Amino acid sequence: MVTDDQEYGMYNSHSEFDTPEDTTKGQFLTFAVEDEVYGVEISSIKEIISICEITKVPLTEAHIKGIINLRGEIIPVIDIRARFLKPDVEYDDLTCIVVVEYARYSLGLIVDRVNEVMHIDDENILMPPNAKLSHHNQYIRNIGKSGDNVILLLDLDKLLETEH
Amino acid sequence: MADFDRDAMLEMFTFEMTLLLEQLEQNIIQGETGYTMSEINEIFRIMHTIKGSASMMLFDSISTCSHAIEDLFFYLREHNPENVDYSTLTDIVLAGMDFVRNEIAKISHGEKPDGDGSDIIATIKEFLNHLKGGSSSDTDSSSATVSDAVPVKKSSSESRVMNKFNALIRFQDGCEMENVRAYTLVHNLGDDITQVTHSPMDLVSEEAIEPIRANGFELSFSSVLTYDEIKEMLERTIYLDSLALTMASPDASAVAEQEAAEVPQDAAIAAADASSAVSSDNDPKSIDTAKMVAANPSMEDANKKSSAQKVISVNVSKLDQLLNLMGELVISEAMVTQNPELESLELESFHKEARQLRKIINEIQDNVMSMRMIPLSTTFFKMHRIVRDMCKQLSKDIKLDVIGEETEVDKNITEHIADPIMHIIRNSIDHGIEMPQDRVAKGKPEKGTVLLEAKNAGGDVLIIIKDDGKGLDRDKIMTKAKNAGLLRKPESEYTDKEINSFIFLPGFSTNAQVTSYSGRGVGMDVVNNNLEVIGGSVIVDSVPGEGTTFTLKIPLTLAIIEGMTILMGGAKYTIPIVSIKQSFKAKNEDIFTDPDGNEMIKVRGEVYNVVRLCDVFGIDNAIRDLEEGIMIMLENGDQTVCLFADELVGEQQVVVKTLSKYIGKVRGISGCTLLGNGDISLIIDVGGFFDK
Numbered sequence: 001m002v003t004d005d006q007e008y009g010m011y012n013s014h015s016e017f018d019t020p021e022d023t024t025k026g027q028f029l030t031f032a033v034e035d036e037v038y039g040v041e042i043s044s045i046k047e048i049i050s051i052c053e054i055t056k057v058p059l060t061e062a063h064i065k066g067i068i069n070l071r072g073e074i075i076p077v078i079d080i081r082a083r084f085l086k087p088d089v090e091y092d093d094l095t096c097i098v099v100v101e102y103a104r105y106s107l108g109l110i111v112d113r114v115n116e117v118m119h120i121d122d123e124n125i126l127m128p129p130n131a132k133l134s135h136h137n138q139y140i141r142n143i144g145k146s147g148d149n150v151i152l153l154l155d156l157d158k159l160l161e162t163e164h
Numbered sequence: 165m166a167d168f169d170r171d172a173m174l175e176m177f178t179f180e181m182t183l184l185l186e187q188l189e190q191n192i193i194q195g196e197t198g199y200t201m202s203e204i205n206e207i208f209r210i211m212h213t214i215k216g217s218a219s220m221m222l223f224d225s226i227s228t229c230s231h232a233i234e235d236l237f238f239y240l241r242e243h244n245p246e247n248v249d250y251s252t253l254t255d256i257v258l259a260g261m262d263f264v265r266n267e268i269a270k271i272s273h274g275e276k277p278d279g280d281g282s283d284i285i286a287t288i289k290e291f292l293n294h295l296k297g298g299s300s301s302d303t304d305s306s307s308a309t310v311s312d313a314v315p316v317k318k319s320s321s322e323s324r325v326m327n328k329f330n331a332l333i334r335f336q337d338g339c340e341m342e343n344v345r346a347y348t349l350v351h352n353l354g355d356d357i358t359q360v361t362h363s364p365m366d367l368v369s370e371e372a373i374e375p376i377r378a379n380g381f382e383l384s385f386s387s388v389l390t391y392d393e394i395k396e397m398l399e400r401t402i403y404l405d406s407l408a409l410t411m412a413s414p415d416a417s418a419v420a421e422q423e424a425a426e427v428p429q430d431a432a433i434a435a436a437d438a439s440s441a442v443s444s445d446n447d448p449k450s451i452d453t454a455k456m457v458a459a460n461p462s463m464e465d466a467n468k469k470s471s472a473q474k475v476i477s478v479n480v481s482k483l484d485q486l487l488n489l490m491g492e493l494v495i496s497e498a499m500v501t502q503n504p505e506l507e508s509l510e511l512e513s514f515h516k517e518a519r520q521l522r523k524i525i526n527e528i529q530d531n532v533m534s535m536r537m538i539p540l541s542t543t544f545f546k547m548h549r550i551v552r553d554m555c556k557q558l559s560k561d562i563k564l565d566v567i568g569e570e571t572e573v574d575k576n577i578t579e580h581i582a583d584p585i586m587h588i589i590r591n592s593i594d595h596g597i598e599m600p601q602d603r604v605a606k607g608k609p610e611k612g613t614v615l616l617e618a619k620n621a622g623g624d625v626l627i628i629i630k631d632d633g634k635g636l637d638r639d640k641i642m643t644k645a646k647n648a649g650l651l652r653k654p655e656s657e658y659t660d661k662e663i664n665s666f667i668f669l670p671g672f673s674t675n676a677q678v679t680s681y682s683g684r685g686v687g688m689d690v691v692n693n694n695l696e697v698i699g700g701s702v703i704v705d706s707v708p709g710e711g712t713t714f715t716l717k718i719p720l721t722l723a724i725i726e727g728m729t730i731l732m733g734g735a736k737y738t739i740p741i742v743s744i745k746q747s748f749k750a751k752n753e754d755i756f757t758d759p760d761g762n763e764m765i766k767v768r769g770e771v772y773n774v775v776r777l778c779d780v781f782g783i784d785n786a787i788r789d790l791e792e793g794i795m796i797m798l799e800n801g802d803q804t805v806c807l808f809a810d811e812l813v814g815e816q817q818v819v820v821k822t823l824s825k826y827i828g829k830v831r832g833i834s835g836c837t838l839l840g841n842g843d844i845s846l847i848i849d850v851g852g853f854f855d856k
Contacts, residue, residue: 055844056735057823058781059830067823067836069844072488074836076824105825160826 026119030151031098031111033080039144039151044100048114051095068108075099077108083159102160120144177221178272179477184210185265193548196254208237213400216352226267229281232288233260245295256291260284326386328412329394334380336405343372346381349401360385480575483536490532497525498842533819540618541569543582547589547616554593561600562593562612571618573625577718580698584691588629588714589614591688596633596712620742627716636706641666664704668692729813729845732777733786736845738818738837743850745797747812750790765806772806775853780832786810800850820847
């Protein structure tokens with residue numbers, strides 16, 4: 001168990017407090033962006049809200065969509081589409097903001113739709129293919145399997161890295 | 165003393181002590197050139213309170229030390245001796261205070277206050293004896309040296325008018341150990357109060373608790389103090405619930421024995437019916453008090469409480485929480501009153517009530533915001549002590565001028581700026597200001613001046629520390645920087661500002677000798693580090709031979725500003741009102757463009773650059789026609805530009821919030837704020853348009 005923690009628990013800021021029996025362990029929130037399904041360990045997730053008005057902040061990196069007011073707290077939001085260099089789409093009723101806790105501050109991730117919370121056993125979590133054919137899997141830490149479906153488990157550290 | 169409330173009492177005790185010591189320090193330093201009577205009274209009162217609280221909490225080291233100082237000021241107050249060496253007096257009192265402070269620090273760290281104050285007490289006594297020896301008229305100075313536990317005390321100054329007082333004291337419900345509280349009260353009455361009798365008589369046995377709880381604690385005594393003084397003193401009693409104080413007829417020439425005989429009578433009357441007061445009473449105040457007690461005891465209680473405690477301390481995190489909740493309240497109010505389901509309905513009274521609700525919410529919001537703000541005065545006045553101590557040690561003559569100490573900043577900010585200010589002042593005194601004889605030789609006034617000023621400017625808070633000393637030694641700093649290998653470009657290319665900023669590097673000191681104040685190169689480093697934490701900056705300007713000016717620029721973070729909200733391409737922005745000189749509609753004939761494409765505008769004979777905010781921020785759906793939008797003339801220091809925006813929305817007070825750390829610094833934006841309807845508005849950093 002301990003080794004697993006080290007294996008993919010690094011982006012989980014709470015991991016050091018988790019007991020091995022922690023109920024959030026192995027639980028992932030899955031969401032879709034374009035045709036792919038991604039997963040983030042639920043212990044990093046604070047809440048999910050439906051898309052709301054976003055205030056643009058000028059002169060910032062393209063994937064930073066702006067800031068939102070979450071009950072008095074100012075939270076920057078990042079469009080995962082823009083981060084993955086996918087074309088923009090109109091936000092609709094299914095568009096959600098997943099609020100994650102990252103490095104002691106909150107961030108919102110805009111996703112096309114949120115699917116479910118699912119459990120993925122350790123043996124179903126695989127390393128991404130190691131052939132360095134392209135650098136497009138740079139944000140993916142692991143690949144989870146659930147039945148016939150594949151879930152790309154995100155590396156929040158890399159996803160949220162900024163250029164400054 | 166029971167353990168159950170000891171922690172809470174300790175916390176309260178250390179908090180009160182710290183406040184008192186701060187106040188005392190201010191009084192003492194102000195009085196260094198000679199105390200006025202009211203200052204002496206004030207100091208005496210503070211020392212008395214410290215002594216009382218400390219002995220109640222059984223901290224002997226504090227109470228004996230403060231008792232000695234109290235004696236000293238008692239003597240000053242009663243005999244008003246001439247030719248007092250105030251400077252030595254101040255030294256002694258400050259030393260005593262430091263001792264007390266040290267002990268309190270120990271207590272708050274959970275250690276035992278075991279310091280030995282006997283040296284200090286001996287010095288104080290010696291000084292007092294010296295004073296007494298100096299004024300020959302002093303005969304009855306046996307006064308006020310021992311606070312004995314015997315209830316009936318000997319009168320110390322019989323020549324003054326004696327008044328008799330009756331007091332009925334009730335302690336708060338559940339304060340426990342009423343007999344001990346009463347005993348402490350009697351014990352702490354001080355030396356001005358004599359012929360004390362009380363009911364119940366025996367306070368040591370626990371049998372006294374019940375009668376005190378049921379009937380209150382009755383106290384009668386004689387004193388030279390006035391009604392108000394006595395009242396104030398009694399109101400300081402811990403866990404006091406209500407106090408009914410009456411003054412019997414003044415009795416100027418009374419002999420002690422006679423009085424002693426009368427006292428039990430009075431006590432009996434008071435015991436029989438406290439609310440009807442003493443029949444021979446001729447003091448209107450006591451009648452009022454008695455009537456009030458009879459008519460409405462609960463109201464009396466409320467009045468007493470509010471006058472006893474006007475300020476409470478609150479944990480800052482609770483205030484943070486309150487501020488966040490406030491934000492939620494504002495948003496849900498907007499969601500309710502602007503609910504789309506209401507749109508089709510005719511709701512006349514609903515809208516009226518909703519307006520009232522919004523008004524109240526706005527008022528709460530203003531209050532919540534202002535609660536977090538505290539003036540800089542506490543931080544500033546602490547500097548008087550530093551200046552004084554350093555002057556003594558370095559034999560310099562320097563006065564500290566303080567301006568704008570009423571400027572308010574957020575609580576978090578004051579915590580971070582006290583150290584930087586202190587280090588800069590130390591630096592100015594130690595390195596900047598010359599010795600008096602050198603100053604005279606240079607044709608400067610003998611007394612050096614350090615100016616400490618705070619002001620709101622362009623939405624920032626500026627703290628300026630300016631001395632009239634010799635200024636920074638450019639060559640010395642340069643040599644030192646060169647030796648330390650800090651230069652990154654040819655020597656000749658460094659500007660004065662860049663050279664000056666070397667002094668903020670860790671370990672950088674041009675002082676060859678390490679003094680007790682500076683030379684280790686640590687202080688200035690602290691300045692930079694602390695300011696970085698709150699996102700501030702420091703600029704040094706120095707004129708050789710004339711002095712150095714440090715300007716600390718503290719960002720808006722969490723501060724409240726008056727803002728003008730403007731509209732730009734559908735988004736709202738806020739400009740700090742202090743930066744706005746005027747706003748006006750531009751006319752095409754006043755606008756011209758230079759060959760580089762820079763637009764300029766002529767206003768009353770002066771020409772200013774036009775900055776199109778939409779171009780700076782890359783907003784594409786804003787108004788382009790200069791005649792259609794609005795020009796806002798902005799000022800930053802001595803520079804002025806005209807900012808072009810779509811339209812003005814209105815003026816309001818806003819709480820500044822930082823953009824998330826994730827976004828970092830954005831040029832031209834200093835933060836953001838939540839508008840009343842929950843929308844976010846970015847705050848424009850006017851300074852950002854100027855330093856390109």
